[in-house]
Amino acid sequence: MADAASQVLLGSGLTVLSQPLMYVKVLVQVGYEPLPPTLGRNIFGRQVYQLPGLFSYAKHIVKVDGRAGLFKGLAPRLCSSAIGTVVHGKVLQQYQEAEEAEPGTSKKEPVSSLEQVLKETSREMVARSAATLITHPFHVITLRCMVQFIGRETKYSGTLSAFATIYREEGILGFFAGLIPRLLGDILSLWLCNMLAYLINTYALENGVSTMAEVKSYSQAVTGFFASMLTYPFVLVSNLMAVNNCGLAGGLLPYAPTYSSWLDCWSQLHKEGNMSRGNSLFFRKVPAGKRYVWEERRFR
Template sequence: MVTRAEMSRPRKERRGVPASGGSALDMDTAVVILGAGVTALTHPLLYVKLLIQVGHEPQPPTTGSNLFGRKVLYLPGFFSYARHIVRVDGKRGLFRGLSPRIMSSTVSTVVRSRVKQVTPIPDMEHVSNKDDIKTSLRKVVKETSHEMVVQCVARIFTHPFHVISVRCMAQFVGREMKYSGLFSSVAEIFRHEGIAGFFVGLVPHVLGEIIFLWCCNLLAHFINTYAVDDNFSQAPAVRSYTKFVMGIAVSALTYPFLLVADLMAVNNCGLQAGLPPHTPVFRSWIHCWRHLGAQGQLFRGSSFFFRRVPLEMTALAVE
């Protein structure tokens, strides 16, 4: 006979399955669904960004004025660019390369969950306001190291899907159909480039994420420790937003790593967007970085609005 105490326990626990396992599975499923939704909603934004990154400018610049009233040339912003894609490919064209991105998001969630099971979060020491400076710094380093391992493993597993997605979107430049589906794209890359083709651009991507993670966490820690006074009534609220603000600032500084990673994923893969005369064939990601730096293009695609024409393009327009 089942007692009242047993009836009050979760059904899975009464069957011998821990309730926490079910809740963890439900949480992973919810994260996967939410991630897929966010990925789908933001995909047009990232699609336009990728085309700008590879240097595809199908529309002429327009004349405008800056804050000082001087006339400058501006390249089309996100909405103008998106309308151009719709005119060429229809509304569905804004979602080119979406399926590998959803796969990447799903795989990332699963991998992160498995890695965290190997190093359980409850075993980690979290920073407390009661800790002294040396102890709190040690905990921040330990937490960041754990996050770095999770991020690196997830990136290695998801990077092949990122490469496929980037190449699917870059086909817009030359109107190719070389990468039309997930499985056919896998076969195409493996046939011509082997296993290494799935990991083109991985190094700058991982480096950018590692630098972002450490800079963001350490800067937030030092600001919360030395700049925010405990006597200030809003100190807890300020500390809760510090990492978010630092994330925005650091992401701008580490953007060139993301740009180089995306360009390397397209470079010399058989698509017009990654071949001369559209772009040089790069020997390595460092060669790509130096080329962009020499042209002042290391932040190309970082802005969707008020995109000023580069100086060399302005000179050609004047001539």
């Protein structure tokens, strides 16, 4: 219990610290650009027109809503984090208890490294999927609370009232808008990360010197970053579907058409070249072939 409580507290702390970052990212993902491009320099020192980065965007939010404005949607996100941590831990605990209860467990021969990776990844996939499934309604509410900044709405003003609003207007399915691409992205990212780390540790670093043991400890983080980059479009599509056509300005035209499904959303973003929108919040380039529309605070 103490271990679970410490994990919840740690997760809650990280959630609070990362809230402004997620808030800005979500608004950028929707396509909201409250500040026009400015002339700056890229990483090579060349003068280019750039979109405001994380800090400029955050300053604008503070100017409009004060510092507390950076933490819109924090309450449902904290609920999601805490519940997700507990569910994830409980699922893994059930696997561990079932394995210990098997007769002759101590007499079993050691499994191969690959077999162990496959088993642990499969268990982690089930645990993450269960946590995502249970906490997704809180995730939807979090996103909608954030997107209200665009139209200055107050439709989702509290967690409990948001549950009632979604159920009244969209039914049970409204709580799971964007769930499929989110699950697919999580699963693909997990398997890519773990299998790449296994391949690197087993083959690329197999015959290295003793210092390679330290390098191996970082391979999981490196492959995790690489996997998250590859699966980012699933995150983008999931977030857009969670707010699409929900009655908020950020989920309607001119920011987004009414998508018939997440595949339709994927297809439209791909055609527009927007599959990586919001992936980077620094050195943001002006979209090629687009012009900034001040009245709409977006590019078209």
